[in-house]
Amino acid sequence: MSHNNFARVKDFLLGLYDDEQRMVAAVKTLRAAGFAIYDVYTPYAVHSLDGAMGLKRSRLGIVTFIAGLTGLILSLTFQFWTNVIDWHVNIGGKPDNSTLAFIPVSFEITILFGALTTVAAFFVRSRLFPKKETLVLDPAITDDRFVIALQKVDGSFNEKKAHGLLVASGAVHIAEKSVIT
């Protein structure tokens, strides 16, 4: 969660929806009315939410590129070092530095580094780890409910207005929840 809030307790106003379109429309309305969307909880990836919530594109690709490149360079140099410098052996008359023959292994290592590092970066960035205390606000999220979460930030939060907008946009249920972080 990108919000940096040192408060120990977070209060949320939740709007539950049973339809993707209505929920996306509600997000747009709320944002237009000046509310910051804390997050939206959905059973599947809703593409149009990226735009509606104003999320930036993920930069995981950069991680992949750097990790892959590292793997490529490491494996090429390692193969060169072992086969040419450290302990060369004449096998089948192939030249010690058979760069062409080093390509398959280098390719695999590139992919391996890229994939594993990206996954690790994803876990770290999304703070997913075993036994994490989940912010599961409602088990129906993993079934068929879409939940818009608005954090009640002290002072500036107009609860009445938010409540009204959620109802007007077709929320099937509205709830409040406090989470200790």
Place this chain on the structure above:
Amino acid sequence: MAKKLFIVAMSLSVLGYLGYQLVGAARNVGVNQGYEPDQPIAYSHKIHAGDNQIPCLYCHTGADKGRHAGIPSANICMNCHVKIKTESPEIKKIKEALEQNKPIEWVKVHRLPDFAYFNHSQHVNSGVICQDCHGPIQTMTRVRQENPLTMGWCINCHRAKGIATPPEHPDVSRDLSKDTKPIGGLDCAKCHY
């Protein structure tokens, strides 16, 4: 937070230590350097080869003729020991073995890696002396494996000694050596076939 960090650091170091141990164990599979087993008879190379200067080939008769150097048979011992130190309890063991026609169960010390062909005579006849591989055997009361006897150890010696070029194929080898005898090689098939 500090507690979490501590746990992470601890588990990482335990993992690191285990990994180090594991690689160490993996490295040394099949390596018996320093192996010095008890033998059925307390035979001393120091007394025979060192103090009394008996040539190696006097007992190990196969070393310059065949693949194996050979453990001397009991009658070779008795060539001398019918006269010398006949009352020693160790010599009595030999006598006993001879009388009962039972082989002495020597414990093999030097084992080469599996799937490698090694021939003593090739080496002995190329001027490799026994101590090159077996270490200062003439000083050992009990035989100890001095060298690792790994492939790397073999090859490094072959590299150091160089490859003699067969006169009929002057382009075969990379290194030239003054010795005209073919004393080595670096192909896999030299030992593995």
Place this chain on the structure above:
Amino acid sequence: MKQNSEIFSPKSKDLNLARFFVGVGLVALLVLFFKDSHRAWGNVLINNFYFLSLALAGLLFMAIQYVANAGWWTVLRRIPESMMSFLPIAAGLMFTLFLGMHELYHWSQLYNSMDNSVVYDAVLQKKSAYLNIPFFMLRMGVFLGVWIFFSKLFRKASLEEDQGSQSHSKFLKYSAIFLPIFAVTFSLASVDWIKSLEPHWFSTIFGLYTFSGLFLHGIAFMTLAVVLLKERGYLSFVNENHLHDLGKLVFAFSTFWAYIWFCQYMLIWYSNIPEETVYYVTRTDPEWSWLFVLNLVMNWLVPFLILMPRSSKRKAMVLKRVCLLLLVGHWLDLYLMVMPSISHVTQVRWIGVEEILISLGYGGLFALILMRSLSAAPLTPQKAPFLS
């Protein structure tokens, strides 16, 4: 989406430029014929094959998209359609090779001089059942005839669709029949026209290699055409997402080409069998090696690195430059397939002015036909099912 029935009308500036190139190319070709007829025929073969495969790529692209039941490309369909309209002319040009058989194909000389045994080559004797001039020309006629036949079928169905007839299932049927036929004919054609330049050499992947080049530069050309048309104010509804799709295809097939290239080169290098390495021994000798490396750089390394980030696949300017590079790169690829094989008779070691001018001439001719065909029907297919 609203029906868009804009008609392409080429600017006279573009037309004149193309005509000028045709003239210059023709002169250059004539000059080269007097200077070095082997090299001239080599150029004819390179450019014939280059533009023939460009035209074929249009046909193939359509067929593949139809079998895959894809819809995104429908707005661009006129471009591959127009590309394939060059097929009859390409076929005509291909037939001129008959006059240059002896200058290009070593085996054809052998075939003629079999009786007085000027050259005796046991391997080529074995192959003469396949590699002989009448059969060669017959195959050429069959291949080209079949391709032209299908291109006409597609075009006809496409124009009928504009008038409102239900062509989709027809397209599907033609494509399903065309694809296996294409696979066989094109692999044999590349054996005939290119591989048999070095008649002792053989490589099973060769047909696939020429195919990967064909498809790559076909897509590159389509992308380039889209960008150029957009620059001239057409295809306004083609947006970044269409470009992104094309960019992804260019990226993917550039890598595919490199993969096939690597498979062929590496396997021949690894096994090191003389009758196979001969092909690469010529091409990696110092005189050619710089082109050999450049080929890989132009057709794969540079496009790969440039097109890797998502953003560059969505920029018309980037795509335009990469596709131009690929189109030149593919020419170089063909040059490397043809010229080193006949180098022992021509002493050509360098891409000269003649090569460039002749290729520009061919390009001009291709552009003229393309523009004529593009202007013959509305730039967007009318009433295509995926557009509704």
Place this chain on the structure above:
Amino acid sequence: MLRPALIDGNVTLKELTDDINRPLNTKPGVAWTIGFLVALAALLLGVSLVAYQIKVGIGTWGLNKTIGWAFDITNFVFWVGIGHAGTLISAILLLFRQKWRTSINRSAEAMTIFAVMCAAIFPLIHMGRPWLAFWVFPYPNTRGSLWVNFRSPLLWDVFAISTYFTVSLVFWYIGMIPDLATVRDRATGKIKKTIYGFLSLGWDGSHRTWSRYEALCLILAGLATPLVVSVHTIVSMDFATSVIPGWHTTIFPPYFVVGAVFSGFAMVTTLLVITRKVMHLEKYITIGHLEAIAKVILVTGSIVGLAYMTELFTAWYSGNYYEQFAFKNRIVGPYGWTYAIMVFCNVITPQFLWFKKMRTTPALLFVLSIIVNIGMWFERFVIIMTSLSRDFLPSSWSLYKPTFVEVGTFIGTFGLFFTCFLLFVRVLPVVAMWEVKSLVGHHKEEDSHES
């Protein structure tokens, strides 16, 4: 509509969750139990035979000096090939935005992982001293350091297969996290809740995470696609880098890749026809899915046929005596019958898929997929056996027959495969719920360019 619906009927998200979760919370049926027992029996046979081989050594195989590898490498290539369809479905079809993959990618990926496990067994036993298998990794050792030979295709195999296995496993798991959360939220019983809770890593359906998650899936797909191609490319190079006629042919890499996809899709068909029936998933794995798979089989089968023809033509065209002999020997030599089986199963059989009736009848598809599986096994056997048994030197020609131990081990791998698969369908969501939900949830047609 030109495009058929991706799932049958109007399913709500809730029904979908319930349908897919049901097998995880109910007692298995009779069909499953019988299948599991049969698979387990085969697995036990395999395990005992592997133990026997490790104890006695691979002298228990029918190999000889000429034919240094046969049944084992055939099975290895066969199983690795099977795996390819899973990655293809989940990665390549994701990149191409083929939405029909969503119902079947989970099970296909599972198939990949189990197939690669089966494949890895054979080279492992063939090492002779499997307890020293770690010698294939480049670690500093006392043999030199004699580093592993990076110029050997066999070592490339090690890297390719282990990378492939790792990345497939990670990809599979990543794709399952949201569904594991769904299962966690519905699990009854403390143990189940703990396990699924542990595995789902605290997934809460946050869209900020979803957004990154989708990017991750695309990246992994982008990496897995070249990876899957590279794996069978490298497997093909086990043969293609040698100089034996019939092995050294440059078309091998792409031809092996296509053949792998072909056999993999056949195995997907075999599994799905049964799974959808036994697990009552006809609503989600529709005839439309089967037809799409059948089309892939038709295309790849035809390409494989083209590759056979290319090989034959080029062998003749080469004018090379040894090449020509190798292919003549394939067709009319002592193993000619295997060639006939191969051509019949791989080239002729798929051509029936030109008929819509054939593509849309599960029973017929099932039979056809079995035939293709057999054919693809024989393809590997033909390539390996015909070339190896008659090489350049007629005095070393030899024939080979598998022993009971080899055949039993092969059956054992089928036991392993099906045991794993049957357990999988009981303990993990067999259809990617979140992906199918995204199709159900979008009311409007989502063909616009959105990714």
